[in-house]
Amino acid sequence: MTESYRPPSDILEVLQQIEYEEPLGPDDPRYVDTREARGSQRTLDRLARKLGLLLADGRMYPPRQKHVLFFGHTGSGKTTELLHYATQLEGPGRFCIVQLDITKDLDRNNLQYADTLMAMARALLHRLDVAGVDLGTDALAPLDAWFSERVLTTEAGRELRTEIKTGAAGKGGIPGLVKLFASFTAAFKANATYKDELRRVIRNSFGELAAAFNTLIQRAEDALRDTGNGSRVVFIIDGTDKLRGEDTRLFFVHDAEQLLAIETLVVYTAPLSLKYEGNLAGKLDADLMLPMIKLAERNGTPCDAGMRAVRDILLRRADRTLFATDDDIERLVQACGGHPRELLRLLKLCCEFAEDDCIDAATVDAAVRQLASEYRRFLAPDDYALLAGIDRDGIHAGNDERTRRLLYNLALLEYNDGTWRRSHPVVRTLEGYARAAEAAAETGN
Amino acid sequence: MTDDAHRFHLDRHRAATELAPEHIPDFQRLLKDLCYGSRFQLLILDCRDERLRELLIARIDEVLEGRRLRPARLRLAPDDPADVPALEAVLATLAADHDAIHITGADAWLTDPRWRALNIRREAIAERAPARLLLWLTPEQVSRLPDLAPDLWAWRSGVFAFEAAPDEPRPAPERFDAAIDNRSLAQRSRRIAELRAYLAEDPPPPDDLRLPLLDELATLYEDLGEWDKALRIRREEELPVYERLGDVRSAAITQGQIADVLQARGELDAALRIRREEALPVFERLGDVREVAITQGKIADVLQARGELDAALRIRREEALPVFERLGDVHSLLITRANIALALLQRAADGDRVEANTLLCEALADARRLRIPETETIERMLAEQGMDCDATAPMR
Structure with missing residues (x-):
């Protein structure tokens, strides 16, 4: 823990600082190394190997292209872990990491490959621009040409050009393209009329766009190598795990070939449910998962590393002095099942229930009861039976x-x-679960 | 605890006293989230009873406004707004100059397709309408939400349930008769709600059950600084019953309590008149020397507050102090001595300071022996005056 960091010691301050959606960056003092606790010591190694890097000795044998799906429970810490992985993968002789978050950069409602491709191009160009890498006009020419011939001739393209007052040709070089792609991405996010027309353009000329983008990536990688900024580009695309239902299938299944046409290295976050639907395209690498923090082994033996890690996470959010006893901390740790967001939810409930600046046994009881009651609202009798059986x-x-x-x-x-x-664990406190468990014990199922 | 937090707790506990006891825990949680949680929050409120919902909204808004947070109300009609994008636009407009938005009428408006549309527009809504969104729903809608809009559900900042009051009669609350009331603010506020709910039963409970609970309720209101509510109970509910029953002593005590409230509100003349004309003669007639001495002490409080120090000193020395000495009422005695010391220090005549020092030391010795909170107050008074108890008065 950073020496100067002190977790909040006022209940209301703890409450104020709980944000479920906030990923923790590499330098965030609230970050806890959970590799041992998750049993994920090898997750980063495996990801690096998929991308062609042997972390142990730094040897690089990257494939031409790899599209890796990174699965995990909602709120289990995928984004936070990826931010940390990025620091290990990045560097001269390794990778140049280009990160984008579709929930911020795009409208994830009805997200399509076209939108993502545009955002990837913008993010790469921006990264090059920030790193001061110059590609030369010939590297940008295919993309520039595609824009001029296919996009700027459409009504939406003309309007966009007017809006930004200068096109790629107007300003020239990477900064011009960054600006153009930024407008393009913004249009995808906010303008339904442009979005449809631009998507049509991309669909109709996808082959040309993919070739132009691939050229850009190759030339970017040459330039990055020459300037000591990494030898290959890796895109980390976050937020794709938040796509739902039909959008998930469209993106990862129906349009997978379009994603795969981009010859590069990409890591996408993906919802756990997709892993089990069984209809993913073969070329998408779909076996990497961020495991949950284990509080016990499969046979019920306590997992000390997991308990320690969850306790650490808790005590970096709320000062130890706020808890009446170690037992109260222990109970919160157990009740979250090793799920970081559920831990935060329980802590938040404790802050809500606590009178005075103290989280005691009664407060923890109330928090667990409340969270359990939220599960009770949607669980059906058959759900309990299935859970008790498992x-x-x-x-x-x-x-x-x-x-x-x-x-x-x-x-x-x-x-x-x-x-x-x-x-x-909180579901197991519900009466419906107790009855189902009893019934399962009686029938031996 | 900071002043701001203290003020917040007082406000939310005061607001909660208007509710039924079963609604208080979730109401209190909700207020904490609203006032201390992040700017954008999706708060799911499960409440079928419209009257209860309106009462809750009024109480919530009262606390929000007290903290300079601006609440708004969006009443959805089945086709207004027309769809989820239109709802987003309305919310964005409201969020521009409001911090919290109550969304009602959602049961009829939120069809399954609209739930699904909301589910995938959550980021857009959070971005365009960064406010606390209070979504008022029926229990049935809340139960369907996790399936129809799982992401919205995963994003919830909290679920708060407000069920209608039970139909069966409430059990009578147990009498509170501890000598020292050290209940927390939260306990007091919950107790008020409990007492209010029981006292509002139809038919009302019998007088012998009702009166002590009314007395406790008024005292609790006084503790929270809710003077008007305390005064109304004393004047309109307790006093008429005692008068009807012919219980002159209890009526006189209630008159004294009315005077206490008036005095706390700064209405010194009115308080003095009641003590002199309504309470004191009754206690004198009844030969209740202790109540006479207490009332005299309170009359002296008013005189002292008005700067009539000699008159106040005379009453305390001649009317109150001897009675408490005779009765062996150590607590009242030490309070009277401390009050005499205060008057002496205010008057500051020759010898007053020495006498005040002696009296304060005597009071301190008794307070320490009784282990009462007043010990600290007296110690502070001595320290502020630069006095000690070593030379002037040996500690007893």
């Missing part, structure tokens, strides 16, 4: 729609790269 014999229990739904809404948690599952 807990009873530790089987994987398949991936039918009910199981996927329970995984998605966190009533069911998955550990060790998905090799075993357990119901959420």
Whole structure:
């Protein structure tokens, strides 16, 4: 922990600082190394190897292209971990990391490959611009030409050009293209009329665009190597795990070939439910997962590393003096099931329930009861039966729609790269679960 | 605790006293989120009863406005706004100059397709309408939300349930008769709600149950500085009953309590008149020397507050002090001595300072022996005056 950092010691300040959606950057003092706790010491190694880097000795044998999906429960810390992975993967002789968050840069409602491609191009150009890397006009020519011939001749293109007052040709070089792509991306995000027309343009001339983009990437990688900024580009695309239903299938399944036409290295965050739908395109690398923090092993033996890590996460959000006893901390740790966002949710509930500046046993009880009651609202009797069955014999229990739904809404948690599952601890406090567990014990199911 | 936090707690506990006891925990949680949580929040409120909802909205807004947070109300009609983009636009407009937006009428408006549309527009809504969105729903809608809009559900800042009051009669609250009331602000506010709910039962509870609870309720209001509410109970609910029952002593005590409230509000003349004309003669007639001495002490308080120090000193020395000495009422005695010391220090005549020092030291010795909170006050008074108890008066 950074020496000068002190977690808030006032309940209201703790409450004020809880943001579920906030990923922790590499220097954030609230970050806790959870690799041992998750059993994910090898997750970064595996990701690096998929991209062609042997972290142990720094040897690089990158493939021409690789599109890796990075799975994990909602709120399990994918973004935070990726931010840390980026610091390990980046550097001279390694990779130049280009990060983009589609939830910020694009409208994830009805996100399509076209939007993502434009955002990737903008992010790469911006990265080059910031690094002061000059590509020369011939490297940009194919993309420039595609713009001039295909986009700027459309009504939307002409309007965009007027809006930004200068096109790629007007300003020239990387800064001009950055500006143009930024306008393009903004139009995708905010302007439904332009979006449809521009998407049509991209669909109709996708081959040309992909070739132009691939040329840009290759020339960028040459220039990055020459300037000691990394030998290959890796795009880390975050927020794609937040796509839902039809949008997920469209993006990762229906339009996967278009994504794969871009010859580069890409890591996408992906929703856990997609992993079990079984219809992913073969070329997408879909076996990397961020495991949950384990509080116990599959056989029930406590996992000290997991307990320690969750405790650390908690005590970097709320000062130890706020808790009446170590037992109260322990109970919160156990109740979250090793899920960081659920831990924050419980801590927030404690702050809401606590009278005075103290989280005691009664406060923890109230928080657990409240979170459990929120699960009770949507769990059906059959859900309890399934959860009790999974807990009873530790089987994987398949991936039918009910199981996927329970995984998605966190009533069911998955550990060790998905090799075993357990119901959420607060769900196990509910009467419906107790009855189902009793029934399962009686029938031996 | 900072002054701001103290003020916040006082406001939210005061606001909660108007609610039924079962609604207080979630109401209090909600206020913490609203006032201390982030700027954008999606707060799910489960409340079927429209009257209760309106009462809650009024109380919430009162606290928000007290903290300079601007609440707004968006009443959805089945086709107004026309769709989710239109809703987004309305919310964006409201969020431009409001901090919290109550969204009501959502049950009829939120069809399944609209729920799904909302689910995928959550980031856009958070960006365009960065305010606390209070979504008032029925329990059925809340139960369907996780399936129809799972991302919206995952984003919830909290779920707060306000069920209608139970139909069966409430059990009578237990009498509170501890000598020292050290209940926390939260406990007091919950107790007020409990007492209010029970006292509002139809038919009302019998007088012998009702009167002590009314007395406690008024005292709790006084503790929270809710003078008008305390005064109304004393004047309109307690006093008429005692008068009807012919209980002159209790009526006189209630008159004294009315005078206490008036005095706290700075209405010194009115308080003095009641003590002299309504309370004191009754206690004298009844031969209740202790109540006479207490009332005399309070009359002296008013005189002292008006700067009539000699008159106040005379009453305390001649009317109050001897009675408490005779009765062996150590607590009242030490308070009277401290008050005499205060008057002496204010008057500052020859010898007053020495006498005040002696009296304060005597009071301190008794306060320490009784282990009461007044110990600290007396110690502070001595320190402020640069006095000690070593030379002037040996500690007893």
